[in-house]
Amino acid sequence: MADRLDQERVEFLKKDFAQGFIEYCGFEAVEIEWGKVESSVQVAPHHRQQDGFVHAGVMAAMADHTAGYAGFTTVGDGRRILTVEFKINFLRPAFGEWLRCKARVIRNGSKLVVAEADVYDVREQCPVLCAKALMTQMAVVISKG
Amino acid sequence: MADRLDQERVEFLKKDFAQGFIEYCGFEAVEIEWGKVESSVQVAPHHRQQDGFVHAGVMAAMADHTAGYAGFTTVGDGRRILTVEFKINFLRPAFGEWLRCKARVIRNGSKLVVAEADVYDVREQCPVLCAKALMTQMAVVISKG
Amino acid sequence: MADRLDQERVEFLKKDFAQGFIEYCGFEAVEIEWGKVESSVQVAPHHRQQDGFVHAGVMAAMADHTAGYAGFTTVGDGRRILTVEFKINFLRPAFGEWLRCKARVIRNGSKLVVAEADVYDVREQCPVLCAKALMTQMAVVISKG
Amino acid sequence: MADRLDQERVEFLKKDFAQGFIEYCGFEAVEIEWGKVESSVQVAPHHRQQDGFVHAGVMAAMADHTAGYAGFTTVGDGRRILTVEFKINFLRPAFGEWLRCKARVIRNGSKLVVAEADVYDVREQCPVLCAKALMTQMAVVISKG
Numbered sequence: 001m002a003d004r005l006d007q008e009r010v011e012f013l014k015k016d017f018a019q020g021f022i023e024y025c026g027f028e029a030v031e032i033e034w035g036k037v038e039s040s041v042q043v044a045p046h047h048r049q050q051d052g053f054v055h056a057g058v059m060a061a062m063a064d065h066t067a068g069y070a071g072f073t074t075v076g077d078g079r080r081i082l083t084v085e086f087k088i089n090f091l092r093p094a095f096g097e098w099l100r101c102k103a104r105v106i107r108n109g110s111k112l113v114v115a116e117a118d119v120y121d122v123r124e125q126c127p128v129l130c131a132k133a134l135m136t137q138m139a140v141v142i143s144k145g
Numbered sequence: 146m147a148d149r150l151d152q153e154r155v156e157f158l159k160k161d162f163a164q165g166f167i168e169y170c171g172f173e174a175v176e177i178e179w180g181k182v183e184s185s186v187q188v189a190p191h192h193r194q195q196d197g198f199v200h201a202g203v204m205a206a207m208a209d210h211t212a213g214y215a216g217f218t219t220v221g222d223g224r225r226i227l228t229v230e231f232k233i234n235f236l237r238p239a240f241g242e243w244l245r246c247k248a249r250v251i252r253n254g255s256k257l258v259v260a261e262a263d264v265y266d267v268r269e270q271c272p273v274l275c276a277k278a279l280m281t282q283m284a285v286v287i288s289k290g
Numbered sequence: 291m292a293d294r295l296d297q298e299r300v301e302f303l304k305k306d307f308a309q310g311f312i313e314y315c316g317f318e319a320v321e322i323e324w325g326k327v328e329s330s331v332q333v334a335p336h337h338r339q340q341d342g343f344v345h346a347g348v349m350a351a352m353a354d355h356t357a358g359y360a361g362f363t364t365v366g367d368g369r370r371i372l373t374v375e376f377k378i379n380f381l382r383p384a385f386g387e388w389l390r391c392k393a394r395v396i397r398n399g400s401k402l403v404v405a406e407a408d409v410y411d412v413r414e415q416c417p418v419l420c421a422k423a424l425m426t427q428m429a430v431v432i433s434k435g
Numbered sequence: 436m437a438d439r440l441d442q443e444r445v446e447f448l449k450k451d452f453a454q455g456f457i458e459y460c461g462f463e464a465v466e467i468e469w470g471k472v473e474s475s476v477q478v479a480p481h482h483r484q485q486d487g488f489v490h491a492g493v494m495a496a497m498a499d500h501t502a503g504y505a506g507f508t509t510v511g512d513g514r515r516i517l518t519v520e521f522k523i524n525f526l527r528p529a530f531g532e533w534l535r536c537k538a539r540v541i542r543n544g545s546k547l548v549v550a551e552a553d554v555y556d557v558r559e560q561c562p563v564l565c566a567k568a569l570m571t572q573m574a575v576v577i578s579k580g
């Protein structure tokens with residue numbers, strides 16, 4: 001079922017990835033292939049919570065968005081992805097310098113896409129799995145303006 | 146099982162609520178009572194995604210944090226709350242001027258707290274339910290520095 | 291958005307509810323109205339796990355199926371409901387004589403239905419909330435044979 | 436972090452696996468090692484729903500229980516596992532002759548265990564992934580009678 005994405009599409013998706021809230025959070029797409037997206041962010045004080053750890057909401061937003069773009073790679077030009085729901089487990093507190101998220105599609109149905117995402121806390125260049133998410137997305141036809 | 150919170154504790158929690166990522170997102174606690182917290186944010190361009198709707202990650206972070214503080218009201222001074230996991234369903238796109246989140250504890254066990262949160266999109270002062278979350282939290286003893 | 295179900299439809303749904311695995315588990319629909327279904331089962335040894343409590347799988351199956359029929363009441367004759375996913379939290383062990391489940395639709399979209407379900411452990415006629423579930427369903431057109 | 440289980444413990448766990456509801460459903464443990472359990476069931480009419488597919492509740496119960504025993508392999512003799520919550524996505528309808536479930540622990544904390552489970556529909560000996568679950572468990576000390 002795996003198609004290749006051409007370079008133009010990859011460049012479009014990388015740029016499209018970081019807008020609005022995602023740009024505000026500093027998340028960037030670093031690797032994009034069919035059904036898989038990897039993203040990254042350098043942790044700053046505004047990503048933390050009251051105890052100094054990365055806020056669960058940061059990891060949740062990163063997992064959701066990265067998985068959304070993994071889903072986006074599997075649908076045609078005229079369609080986009082909406083998150084239907086997701087669930088995320090926090091396995092360990094994150095306190096390192098970077099977060100990295102790897103998301104992949106595990107089921108690309110004609111209407112619904114199911115994906116999963118792992119969030120890694122990068123501590124002195126060593127990635128430690130700190131959250132895991134499982135999500136449902138819907139492919140919707142883009143309405144022409 | 147419902148205790149009262151004194152005014153001092155409520156003021157502490159309101160202030161404690163908005164730090165780091167939460168302050169960066171602009172979320173504020175507007176109502177706090179035992180087992181219940183309500184929060185609010187005025188929607189800005191940096192809360193939106195590529196289609197102009199509020200990003201799912203914003204609603205997820207708001208639901209998680211508001212429910213975390215609802216859990217926090219039910220544990221003693223020497224304990225804090227960590228999110229174990231949460232699941233959130235997005236019911237409708239949010240495009241209004243404000244988001245409002247109402248969270249409540251549905252089970253306060255000695256170790257685990259279960260809470261739920263509803264996120265409302267406030268459109269011309271009319272709240273519309275746009276996301277619903279169910280979450281598990283752990284009450285941990287604060288280590289003294 | 292609430293329509294009425296006629297008596298014939300209610301009787302059809304009650305009978306349709308208990309087939310295959312559900313009949314094997316002994317779950318019965320006791321109340322059906324538009325968007326809401328209540329079900330019940332008398333707890334037997336084959337519902338329990340190794341510690342004598344009702345098995346989490348029993349509560350999960352009951353929540354899923356009852357919510358599925360709550361969704362089913364909101365779609366037309368020519369459509370049925372498939373469970374896309376669900377999440378369930380177990381709040382307390384169940385050890386009573388009966389289980390009762392109350393499910394309701396919280397969003398009936400044109401393609402996706404979101405519902406929630408509460409499972410009660412009935413102890414000496416007193417219902418205690420022991421599990422809470424949040425689920426996504428898809429309304430699919432019944433293919434004619 | 437991986438310990439070995441001795442043969443005696445494996446035999447105990449295999450036998451302990453199939454009691455009450457699980458025995459009633461016909462689920463059996465076929466492979467057990469530290470942090471991993473595989474289970475199996477031959478599909479019968481009483482596992483199906485109204486459309487002839489395996490009921491979602493069967494897959495949910497199988498995923499929950501198999502993952503529970505995967506968690507059980509990682510805790511000491513004096514402790515047992517309770518399911519705190521789980522989420523399951525149904526990826527494809529299951530209509531084959533057998534179901535097979537593979538569960539593994541992804542985080543064994545001192546109090547909480549996080550596991551995931553894949554359910555395969557075995558069609559003419561070919562396994563097809565039909566459901567994926569992510570769950571939280573609690574290790575509790577067995578009270579002596």
